[in-house]
Amino acid sequence: MGNEQLRRRDLDVQGARGALAARLYVPAPASGESAGGNDGLVVFFPPGAFLQADLDGVDEFLGLLASQTGWRVLASKYTLPAEAPFPAAVEDAHAVLKWVQRHRARLGWNGKSLVSAGIEAGGNLAAVSAVLARDRGGPALAGQVLIMPMLDPGLTSCSMRQVSNTDGSAREAETCAAGYRDYLPRAVDRTHPYACPLQSSRMKGLPPALVLSAHDDPLRDEAEQYGAKLSAAGIAVTARRLGPLGLREPDARCSCVRKHDVLDAIAGFLAGLAHK
Incomplete structure (x- = not known):
């Protein structure tokens, strides 16, 4: 599906504390498609290690995602620690899910x-918002897409410990550590399941998941461990490890996910959900 007729629209959505900037991507309808083509909506949380939440950095990827899958995509910012630390961003993520359910016609x-x-910190919020939706009785989610997610504030995985200065991984690990210091200033919160979903002992009842990791990413092991925990709890999981990110490059994760094989993986996952 081409993106010549993709429509982008900036709007505000309602977070837990107030309005949040968001961007809606509406794909062109497929040939012969009518009102039945608006079944799917992806709510996407951008990366930034909890230090920023830049919609422009993921704009190209999300445009391609909407165009290739035929699903609407709503990207939303969230409260950063400079304004309020955990659980503000988590509450925003859940509030946005509730907002889209209430404002279906507008979308x-x-x-x-x-x-x-979501990607990275946004992947954390995507995972945790699925947990909150389960724990608070909605909204019902058909699935979750976790792209190289930050899931372990303890930074204890082998891939995190084995980082190297030669490939940019050490810088990425330092960025994650700095983000967690601001996001989780209280040590007790670092094992809270809404901050560290990898520590959760309750996986049942969560939606099917696509979990994408990358070979040279310090976040690789925590992503794969989370996928394994979901699978062990009986959750349908599609897990895939991507090739090297090239972490010396700026915005390496966003650059990686713009590649067509990643889009194909997400498109296949979403198509599978649509047929259930």
Whole structure:
């Protein structure tokens, strides 16, 4: 599906504390498609190690995602630690999911299939918002897409400990550590399941997941461990390890996910959800 007729629209959504900047991507309808083509909506939380939440940095990827999958995509900012630390961003993420359910008509969406998604810190919020939706009785999610997510504030995984200065991984690990220091200033919060979903002992009842990791990413092991925990709890999981990110490059994760094989993986996962 081409993106010549993709429509972007900036808007505000309601977070837990107030309005949040967001961007809606509406793909062109497929040939012969009518109102039935608006079943799917992805709510996407951008990366930034909890230190920033830049919608422009993921704009190209999300445009391609909407165009290739035919799903609407809503990217939303969230409260940063400089304004309020955990659990402010988590509460925002859940509030945005509730907002899209209440404002279906405004989004041109029929409310049938809702998926949480995100990269890195946004992947944390996508995972945790799925947990909150389960714990608080909704909104119902059809799936979750976790792209190289930050899931372990303890930074204890082998891939995190084995970082090297030669490939940019050490800088990425330092950025994660700095983000967690601001996001989780209280040590007790670092094992809270809404901050560290990898520590959660309650995985049942969560939606199917696509978990993408990358070979040279310090976040690789925690992503794969979380996928394994979900699978052990009986959750349908599609896990894939991508090739090297090239972490010396700026915005390496966003650059990686713009590649067509990543888009294909997400498109296949979403298509599978639509047929259930």
